[in-house]
Amino acid sequence: MAKACQLFSGSKGNSIYISSACGKFLVDAGVSAKRLDEKLRSIGVEPDELDGIFVTHEHTDHIGGLRVFSAKHNLPVFAHKDVAEKIKASGSIKDGVPLYKIDENMEIGGAEIVPFVNSHDSVACVGYRFNMNGRSIAVCTDTGYVTDDAREKLKGTDMVYLESNHEVTMLENGFYPYQLKQRILSAKGHLSNFACGEFAKELVQNGTTRLVLAHLSKENNNPDVARQATLCALSEAGFEQNKDFRLSVSDEECFERPIVL
Template sequence: MALKFCSFASGSSGNCYMVKSEHTTLLVDVGITGKRVFAGLEERGVTPEEIDGILITHEHIDHVRSLRMVSKKASNAGVFASNGTLNVIADKIPEERAYGVPNESPFYIGDIRVNPFHLSHDAAEPTGYSFAHDGRQVTIVTDTGFVSEEIFHQVESADLLILEANHEVNILKMGAYPYPLKRRILGDEGHLSNEAAGHCLCQMLKKRVHDKIPHVVLAHLSKENNTPGQAYLTIRNILFEEDFYIDKDLKLDIANRDEVSPFVEV
């Protein structure tokens, strides 16, 4: 077995993912209730004691809601985050199991190689992660206002890419959000739009150096400013303009806001 991925929840109200090899189990963010985290683990046949690491992207509540409870029950798991993030969440985790993660310095948790990279978001020191094992790579890119060269370096080599498609720009602009919040979401430290995700995927496909079709899961969709159908349609049309096609050049799925997804294996 190479790597497995599943989503427990994905969206502005809470995010939690699992990445798993045969011998190592990791959680990425725990922004939902502990009850839902443990239910997701049980549904996927994993006990809290089997979790080897909890990786936190940043300190916003939709990514750390149950960190205190989960880190306590997952007693064998280290908690990994950037030093900036750790400074904010220190009261939620046991000090002896807190590990600072320098950007661009790969490290291992069990048999999974973790590559952290900087995100552009309005948080203390937001960090994305790529996970590699047995020649396969899973990369998670959410909560960033744009795709930098550093981020794209991880994107272009991913076999499975979890990519933010937070909002449809016109829906957000015409919606009920107050103007300062709209500016925040649309800014360089906000969230990726459907359009930005589509253009990122076009660049990814242009840079591919082998024929293997990448698998992409759209994530962190806004409940108010997006729908799965809208995200799919916008991205499909952008891909079509560059002569790329879903199911031919890439596989495309969308992470559900509130349901545990099936495992995706790469």
């Protein structure tokens, strides 16, 4: 059995809790330590019980609470070598907090953690797949397109948190400055609803049964639009909801119980 819960999602902060009998992990700590403490305890998890924090990249909405939270609970932090160097140089982690560079598969307490490359405008950006107790859960957000590494590493994953950041027409016709629009639409930006739906078809074809749409833009998307885009893509491919897959959308802040696999 494995559990997962998106604690926070979006430009205001991101954090995902993933656990099994093998261990308890946090992917990103993008809100304050206080809010992370409160949210973890609301789902029955004591922060001190965590086995580590896995950082995807160094943007504030993913590490905003990292410095205080990791030190407060004496938690090891894992990140791509370039990201590790960046957060250390910027003071985003306190001296004495264990910081490990992860560039290949590693094992903690029987859980295998598989990093994969994403494409984003950061010093580096990775997603993670957690293989635990015969189940697998992955986080694939903050990427302008689905990389070959992600396609390969995510085959057969039971559950995937998949970025569905924006609806292209909403972004193009929205109030964002031109340069910001181009940044989001670029190969180092964020995954659109359409691109999310296309990759969702590949995931379900290769065995994924649970999809959670994540990192939605509040200004250039909405949950119903994102959900419908992925549902349409999967329906066109011949897949049936609640038979071949289950689909949900992450809220900015979660008030639901963890998903159990």
